[in-house]
Amino acid sequence: MxxxxxxxxxxxxxxxxxxxxxxxxxxxxxxxxxxxLSKLGSDPGAALGGAIGTVVAAYGALIVGAFGEPGNYWAAxxxxxxxxxxxxxxRPITETLVAATPLIFTGLAVAVAFRTSVFNIGVEGQFILGxxxxxxxxxxxxxxxxxxPLVLLLAIIFGIATGAVWGFIPGFLKARTGAxxxxxTIMLNYVAAQIVLYGLRSDFLRQAGSSQPISKVLTxxxxxxxxxxxxxxxxxxxxxxxxxxxxxSWFLFKTTKGYELRAxxxxxxxxxxxxxxxxxxxxxxxxxxxxxAALGGSMExxxxxGQMSNDISSGFGFNAIALALLAGxxxxxxxxxxxxxGALRTGGGLMQVKTGIPLDLLFFIQALVIMFxxxxxxxxxxxxxxxRSTAExxxx
Amino acid sequence: MHxxxxxxxxxxxxxxxxxxxxxxxxxxxxLGLLGENxxxxxxxxxxxxxxxxxxxxxxxxxxxxxxFDDPAEAISAGVGMIHQHFQLVPVFDVxxxxxxxxxxxxxxxxxxxxxxxxxxxxxLSEQYNLHVNPDSRIEDLPVGVRQRVEILKALYRKxxxxxxxxxxxxxxxxxxxxxxxxxxxxADGGTTxxxxxxxxxxxxxxxxxxxxxxxxxxAGSADPKTTSREQLANLMVGRDVELSVAKKPSTPxxxxxxxxxxxxxxxxxxxxVKGISLDVRAGETVAIAGVQGNGQxxxxxxxxxxxxxxxxxxxISGVDVSHATPRRVSDLGVAHIPEDRNRDGLISQMTVAENxxxxxxxxxxxxxxxVFHPEAVRQxxxxxxxxxxxxxxxxxxxxxxxxxxxxxxxxxxxxxxxPVKLVIAAQPTRGLDVGSIEYIHRRIVEQRDAGAAILMVSxxxxxxxxxxxxxxxxxxxxxxxxxxxxxxxxENVGMLMGGHVG
Numbered sequence: 001m002x003x004x005x006x007x008x009x010x011x012x013x014x015x016x017x018x019x020x021x022x023x024x025x026x027x028x029x030x031x032x033x034x035x036x037l038s039k040l041g042s043d044p045g046a047a048l049g050g051a052i053g054t055v056v057a058a059y060g061a062l063i064v065g066a067f068g069e070p071g072n073y074w075a076a077x078x079x080x081x082x083x084x085x086x087x088x089x090x091r092p093i094t095e096t097l098v099a100a101t102p103l104i105f106t107g108l109a110v111a112v113a114f115r116t117s118v119f120n121i122g123v124e125g126q127f128i129l130g131x132x133x134x135x136x137x138x139x140x141x142x143x144x145x146x147x148x149p150l151v152l153l154l155a156i157i158f159g160i161a162t163g164a165v166w167g168f169i170p171g172f173l174k175a176r177t178g179a180x181x182x183x184x185t186i187m188l189n190y191v192a193a194q195i196v197l198y199g200l201r202s203d204f205l206r207q208a209g210s211s212q213p214i215s216k217v218l219t220x221x222x223x224x225x226x227x228x229x230x231x232x233x234x235x236x237x238x239x240x241x242x243x244x245x246x247x248x249s250w251f252l253f254k255t256t257k258g259y260e261l262r263a264x265x266x267x268x269x270x271x272x273x274x275x276x277x278x279x280x281x282x283x284x285x286x287x288x289x290x291x292x293a294a295l296g297g298s299m300e301x302x303x304x305x306g307q308m309s310n311d312i313s314s315g316f317g318f319n320a321i322a323l324a325l326l327a328g329x330x331x332x333x334x335x336x337x338x339x340x341x342g343a344l345r346t347g348g349g350l351m352q353v354k355t356g357i358p359l360d361l362l363f364f365i366q367a368l369v370i371m372f373x374x375x376x377x378x379x380x381x382x383x384x385x386x387x388r389s390t391a392e393x394x395x396x
Numbered sequence: 397m398h399x400x401x402x403x404x405x406x407x408x409x410x411x412x413x414x415x416x417x418x419x420x421x422x423x424x425x426x427l428g429l430l431g432e433n434x435x436x437x438x439x440x441x442x443x444x445x446x447x448x449x450x451x452x453x454x455x456x457x458x459x460x461x462x463x464f465d466d467p468a469e470a471i472s473a474g475v476g477m478i479h480q481h482f483q484l485v486p487v488f489d490v491x492x493x494x495x496x497x498x499x500x501x502x503x504x505x506x507x508x509x510x511x512x513x514x515x516x517x518x519x520l521s522e523q524y525n526l527h528v529n530p531d532s533r534i535e536d537l538p539v540g541v542r543q544r545v546e547i548l549k550a551l552y553r554k555x556x557x558x559x560x561x562x563x564x565x566x567x568x569x570x571x572x573x574x575x576x577x578x579x580x581x582x583a584d585g586g587t588t589x590x591x592x593x594x595x596x597x598x599x600x601x602x603x604x605x606x607x608x609x610x611x612x613x614x615a616g617s618a619d620p621k622t623t624s625r626e627q628l629a630n631l632m633v634g635r636d637v638e639l640s641v642a643k644k645p646s647t648p649x650x651x652x653x654x655x656x657x658x659x660x661x662x663x664x665x666x667x668x669v670k671g672i673s674l675d676v677r678a679g680e681t682v683a684i685a686g687v688q689g690n691g692q693x694x695x696x697x698x699x700x701x702x703x704x705x706x707x708x709x710x711x712i713s714g715v716d717v718s719h720a721t722p723r724r725v726s727d728l729g730v731a732h733i734p735e736d737r738n739r740d741g742l743i744s745q746m747t748v749a750e751n752x753x754x755x756x757x758x759x760x761x762x763x764x765x766x767v768f769h770p771e772a773v774r775q776x777x778x779x780x781x782x783x784x785x786x787x788x789x790x791x792x793x794x795x796x797x798x799x800x801x802x803x804x805x806x807x808x809x810x811x812x813x814x815p816v817k818l819v820i821a822a823q824p825t826r827g828l829d830v831g832s833i834e835y836i837h838r839r840i841v842e843q844r845d846a847g848a849a850i851l852m853v854s855x856x857x858x859x860x861x862x863x864x865x866x867x868x869x870x871x872x873x874x875x876x877x878x879x880x881x882x883x884x885x886x887e888n889v890g891m892l893m894g895g896h897v898g
Contacts, residue, residue: 254767259768274755
């Protein structure tokens with residue numbers, strides 16, 4: 001156990017938090033299973049067996065829904081490369097990756113800001129505005145007949161820039177005037193949503209014949225990872241997310257600017273004494289954060305969805321706050337936590353269909369995970385771990 | 397009353413704070429409890445005052461066993477604590493502050509019996525020569541008087557055993573002398589007193605008996621009449637300690653730091669530094685003495701670029717830095733040991749290596765074109781840890797987990813890791829153990845001998861006298877006197893610190 005603890009290092013607490021949340025979740029599955037509970041008086045043995053059965057069925061469906069059916073994988077291997085069988089087998093796991101992709105970007109965005117002790121609640125707004133910027137650029141440049149790969153590149157750059165500006169504004173306001181970033185970013189979320197709505201109602205962007213705020217279908221898209229399997233939505237944006245996570249990690253731990261962000265985040269006064277510009281660190285962190293969120297938005301619209309709407313984000317920016325907390329603001333942790341959240345989102349559908357347990361259970365579990373992560377002492381006392389300083393060690 | 401603590405043991409997770417500690421004080425005696433930070437003094441006193449319960453051991457008052465479940469029980473048993481940080485309501489007058497929590501009431505509505513309380517406060521003040529006016533407002537009182545109000549509080553609650561925790565930390569030398577007089581008076585009147593300190597002179601002066609704690613155990617006892625400072629320091633640290641700072645006479649050369657008519661405001665906009673002019677030359681140490689809060693902090697912040705000067709000039713090697721950034725000042729070859737190491741000097745969540753480069757990370761060899769050279773960082777941090785004998789498991793250890801002395805060594809090692817022209821050291825040894833103090837003083841003197849100009853700010857008179865080649869005393873934002881050579885005595889500097897000019 002000790003060896004395990006050392007090798008996993010900072011991941012131990014979050015992992016135990018996840019485990020505990022699932023255990024508590026199973027208790028709720030059992031006590032809301034009224035058919036079974038009614039047997040408790042007459043046949044306790046059957047009731048207990050039934051309870052275990054329900055939990056196993058629910059979590060089993062969750063796992064299968066998120067990662068795929070072993071039988072389907074076997075069939076795909078047996079079929080000798082039949083595209084349809086392969087697509088059926090890998091569809092659940094690729095859907096998990098699709099769901100994780102925007103969360104990786106938004107999680108990184110929150111984590112970078114958090115590292116500088118800036119609470120960027122505006123990731124949601126930066127995400128949708130980034131998606132909007134990418135959409136506008138994609139439509140404008142493809143209508144001018146530019147080479148499609150160039151259109152894609154310009155759309156991504158334009159998307160990032162839009163979100164970076166949207167992050168820069170609250171950063172600048174905080175650094176120069178002390179305006180609290182929580183207030184300004186929340187307000188800018190509303191502004192971003194209204195800008196997107198207004199833009200989507202313009203004839204230039206709106207889908208012909210639709211009265212809904214939905215853009216035209218984009219002709220230039222992120223390439224799919226399995227072009228031969230059109231049913232698989234996974235695109236190269238996922239790989240880009242992993243690369244960006246590695247880049248963010250490098251930026252934070254191997255560059256002087258990243259060092260400044262972390263130093264200012266831990267102790268603004270000492271950073272000032274060391275000759276750093278605290279305001280500069282805040283502005284940089286918010287700009288990078290906004291850019292990362294916007295890149296996520298761009299990938300969502302250019303990759304997964306293919307057309308812009310005002311509900312392009314299903315709360316990715318807000319979920320990212322919990323996610324970054326779970327990840328301990330580490331880029332690797334963000335990737336892991338995003339995969340977990342993505343799996344819950346994807347697997348929950350099958351669980352609901354198969355066992356009738358509502359999707360809400362998963363939000364419940366997600367909330368418990370966050371609660372346990374936020375209360376490390378609780379987890380330590382449950383698993384009798386020695387208390388120690390939560391200060392982390394990070395490599396230079 | 398006779399007080400005896402027998403075989404007290406208290407364990408905290410991972411630390412044995414008190415290991416079978418036994419002390420004993422007779423009625424009317426002053427016990428000096430001497431020890432470094434972390435020796436277990438405060439834990440022991442918290443047990444006596446009912447804040448902690450010992451894991452084992454006994455508290456005997458007049459040979460009767462007592463257990464205290466909370467501070468109220470300790471107070472009713474006659475134990476009064478005077479904490480380092482005063483617990484007084486600023487807007488109350490002395491009578492109210494003293495009576496708070498132990499009010500006598502009168503009349504059908506059971507209202508506060510102010511007249512009786514006031515009379516008792518006045519009587520006690522008279523009886524023990526405390527010179528406290530029962531009607532003064534707390535916030536108008538100087539620190540020394542507030543401390544006497546704390547003593548009054550304990551006496552008002554009929555404490556026969558008085559515990560004073562580092563009482564001189566906030567006092568001027570003269571206020572300390574007054575306090576010692578009061579302590580003697582209380583003891584003569586039959587009060588049993590425990591005086592906690594890490595200052596050798598103080599126990600020698602005021603105690604009837606000395607017990608020295610080291611690492612949670614009793615390291616030894618001594619009689620102040622027969623023991624010496626060296627013997628006490630030896631007991632405290634566990635090895636021989638060089639108490640005086642060995643240094644050659646200074647060889648002042650060119651002016652490195654020159655202040656002219658400097659005015660600086662504090663955070664509230666009040667003028668904290670009022671027209672200071674001072675030159676510090678290469679190869680000399682100018683010590684700034686003074687009670688805390690007389691403008692020293694603002695002066696240091698102005699020199700190091702952290703605070704804009706209101707008017708006047710600051711020249712470092714002829715360069716005007718009155719409006720320079722901290723980075724610019726640092727790049728001129730200025731080492732800054734800040735006054736609050738945890739707040740200003742270290743990032744406690746970062747590693748020793750990361751802290752070692754805190755104000756030089758942007759320079760080669762640590763980084764180039766914004767990218768770190770981790771090997772260079774590690775190499776130089778390892779060297780720093782070795783050169784300065786920093787006790788740390790590794791350079792990847794989080795700085796916050798080191799002891800205060802080792803944290804300060806990280807800062808000093810960092811500041812001296814590049815060639816230095818000027819050293820600004822603010823309270824460089826505050827709260828450190830004797831061993832670390834000795835070490836840091838030696839390093840500062842080394843820099844002086846190597847030709848750096850040193851400006852050291854300290855509230856510790858001993859330190860100022862031992863390290864400074866010249867001593868400038870600050871009072872109310874001004875330099876009220878500069879003494880050097882034969883004039884540099886305890887009495888002269890102490891007098892100036894209290895604002896007694898000429």
